[in-house]
Structures are given as structure tokens and as C-alpha cells.
Amino acid sequence: MEKQQQVIKANSNATHHETPLNSLINKDLKIVLEKAVSELPEKYRLAFVLREIEGLNIKETMEVLNLSESNVKVRVSRAKKMLRDNLPGYFKSIEIFDLDLTECDKIIKAVMYYSTF
DSSP states (O other), X not given: OHHHHHHHHHHHHHHTTOOHHHHHXXXXXXXXXXXXXXXXXXXXXXXXXXXXXXXOOHHHHHHHHXXXXXXXXXXXXXXXXXXXXXXXXXXXXXOOOOOOHHHHHHHHHHHHHHOOO
């Protein structure tokens, strides 16, 4: 949790020095991520949004969705995989950094933290 707060704080500080180009890119990225999340199947989207965007812990998510712990974890994991698989399709000929799964999850979490639904 402390690491997550450091990432969020670092991202928050970075946004104060945003150039117009970075601002535009971030706005476009936010739109793409919101669209990708909205297109997830409902059962995966709900688990992902509750855990990764709303910040509920496993137990809270279990109670809200009336699921077992393993079911919550599986649904969030599958939602992340779907996002990783589907996000490159939103980008045509631009270059995408080759990030490992951990980095991709960190970026998605940080961006989704600042987006509103």
C-alpha cells in the first residue's frame, strides 16, 4: 500500500509540470483506458473497478459482489489480462513500450486512479 501511495504521489507531482503535449496525450490515454474498461464483460469490470479504481480490499469486494476470495482474485486477474490483450488494438501505428506485466499493471492502476467514471 505504501508503494502505491508513492506512485500516486509521484504521478501527482508530475502532473503539475505537464506540458500541453503531455496533457493532450494523457487526456487521450484516459479516454482509451475508460473505453477499454467499459468494454470488459460486466463480471470482470465490476471486480476490476472495485479493486483497482475504488480501492476496495479483497474482503470488501467479496462482500459487495457476494463472491469468494479466489473468485475476486480470478476476475481481477482476468480483467487485467483482457486489458493488456485489448489495449494494443486501440493504438494503430504508434510505438508502444514493451513493458512487463508488473509495469503494465502499475501504469494502468496509476492512470485509472486519476480517471473518473
